[in-house]
Amino acid sequence: MTKQRQYIRTLQHHLLWSDFGRQVTTAVMAIAAALLLGALCIAAIGASPLKAYGAIISGAFGNTNAVAETAVKAAPLLLAGLGLSVAYRANMWNIGAEGQIFAGGMAAAVTALTLGTQLPAAVVIPLQFLAGLTAGALWAFIPAILKTKLGIDEIINTIMLNYIAVLAVGWLIQNPLRDPSAGFPRTSMIPEASQLPIILARTRLHVGVLIALVFVVIIHVVLWKSTLGFKIRTAGDNPGAARACGIRVNRVLIISMLISGGMAGLAGTIQVTGLHFRMIQDISGGIGFSAIAVTLLANNQPAALILSALFMAALDVGANTMQYQADVPVAVVNLIQGLVILFVVGREFLYRRITRRHQAFSEKQEKLSHAAEGAKEQ
């Protein structure tokens, strides 16, 4: 009896107090809360929540093709999310992944259309990735330089640049790059050499998924093992102290945005060269925004991004199955995704409420000491 209680105590301690445990606990709690509320909504429209969730799971993971579709959906979320996690670690609030995806996708499409017929796949595919990476990075460079040189808020600029990128791509595919044979705006299909190889026959699972996984490792190493990543984390944690310790904070912030935009550019690249084989207006479908939720859910941890990207992708892919099997409209999935974001954003708050009793004292002490310091400053 006492042993059991002791065990529960230890578990509680790990779940609530260790940094890792806290991240996992709050993420799981946020998802559970969203699913629970979603279930209530489903029940309210007279359907069975269990059946609906069962349908989502079987739609997303029920057979080989379903798994492949989920992975294909998750890959760009993962790439864009990796980039965002770097920017967010530097405390640069990049909301512009969507625009950076468009920039990267467009650059990859142009590279494919101009070089794809002349060069072998082994040359042109890396070139496409390079083009996508560079274009995404450049698109993120604009708000980065505005922030570091002129102090203009990066949140607003990255949002604004989303519109510019989307509209610019719209103009390009309607005018100079329009597919003459199509009735609606899109580019011609990219040559075969430019298309990413399929790695599982009779599915759309392309090699971009593997590339995304490789970048999980790369970004993880950059963030946690390299001195650059260390600089990024110090600049994000306390830019004033980082500067006082001799770190060139502005330079670090710009680099973090270049990485962030570059990764989003890669997400655009695999959408164009692995999935749609052309640039279309609907190339992203909001990946750049979903990636923000994915990143927040993963708490900027590259490895955790795999799970959170799969979770979001599975909801999307399973939504249709849910609609025809359980007679629940797809919109419910959007609702759940929205709730997850809400709870993830609120999870620090949620967490604090749980542990408030324990923290009340230390917080009070801190407040008092701040007050004391404030008084001395006067």
Add this chain to the structure above:
Amino acid sequence: MEQPVVEMKGMVKRFGSLTAVDRVDFTLQKGTIHALLGENGAGKSTLMNLLAGLYQPDEGKIRINGEAAVIHSPRDAYDRKIGMVHQHFMLIPKLTVAENIILGLQTRSSPLLNIKDASGQIRELSQRFGIQADPDALVEELTSGEQQRVEILKMLYRNADILILDEPTAVLTPQEVSSLFQVLRKMAGQGFSIILITHKLEEVLSLCDTVDILRDGKKIDSRPASESDRNSLARMMVGREVLLEYDRLSGEQGETVLETKGISAKGSDGRDLLQDISLQVRAGEILGVAGVSGNGQSELAKTCAGLRRADSGSILCSGRDITGTSIAQRIRLGISYIPDDRHALGMFPGMGVADNLVVKQHDRPPFSRRGFRRESAIHSSADKLIDSYNIRTTSRDTSMRSLSGGNQQKAVLARELSVSPQVIIADQPTRGLDVGAIEYIHQLLLEHRRRNAAVLLISTELDEILNLSDRIIVMYAGRITYTCDTDSADIEQIGLAMAGELQ
């Protein structure tokens, strides 16, 4: 014996699992000045916040003038004529003294403010107690000493006759301290009862009638101040012997290492922050910079460390002009900077202790190789520093945020001093710390002085400057107003220079 004005019995206040005040009895006699002595976190302020109605006790009974009292709010406390002057002043800068004083009070009959009446009453009060204050002055134009007088007047205006002062001398010049003490003595003579929360032994001995010593939430002793001495009080407060004065063995002083030549700087609002500051710090010397906080000392430190640029003048390190060099270059030249505000400039709250310790050297061997961190070197160095600087942390990966203030500061010092710097710029290195930590940091600075480092020590605690420095300069309004050797220091002159009265 006379009936005590305040009687607190068996007070207990818990925050979560921590007991901040643990079965403390407290008795205040009418017309006395009563000190509550203890380190930061000993429970003095918490105990008084129970009396002032800011916290509710978990256990214990309060009697005011023999009557059982339950104090739910500051308003209840006012009704019982208890007033507290907090460390952080509760004044509105844009209002006048009189407006601040009557703020929140209801006038008897009219719904309109009657400032004139109030001003008259305030003048009367200030005359009666010798508290100089102009009711029509704007609070933002007052010095912190004057603001404190307004706070005291505010309590008197509310008819408080039990006055609690929380560390009142922290923001005052020596002259202001002595005039505050005069006021308090006068008030005690007129039957007011005063509680002084402090960690300064001098104040207890020179001002108070009785002293209660608290440690870790418990009352250690209560005794007449006249039967106490510095050493016994310090021992009870800290729980062990404390060194109060240091041997400043006058070691060899070498060449000038840090030198500023006529540096001036303006703030973004065009105000002069530094005016023509020239100083030299030699190897093996501590140059103390005294002054009331906000007179350019921090700007001087930042300019020397490279965090801000001087508009004119030059800075030299071992004869080399470093006026235009970057922070990183200055770090490589052996300049260490201990900022006055570790939260803003010193530490990375979300990162581990080991990461905090390695920041300045993280991209140099042995801590990195070809752009990658070498965890083994980082860990072993961190373990060594945590041990030798006695940083209390559950592990080297514990986030800095969860350390106590004293241990955070020790970690910052470990980072800045473990590199054996040539120049140490220490801006208020002991601010807000308890006696034990302060003593430790003082020993560290003296050790580096013996090691032949040049130390620029900025402090608003005059005792600290007098105890540690070889030479002293005083800053006022961005200028050096006084310079002397510590051995020939004249406290009165220093005080006048701090107040800008000495040209």
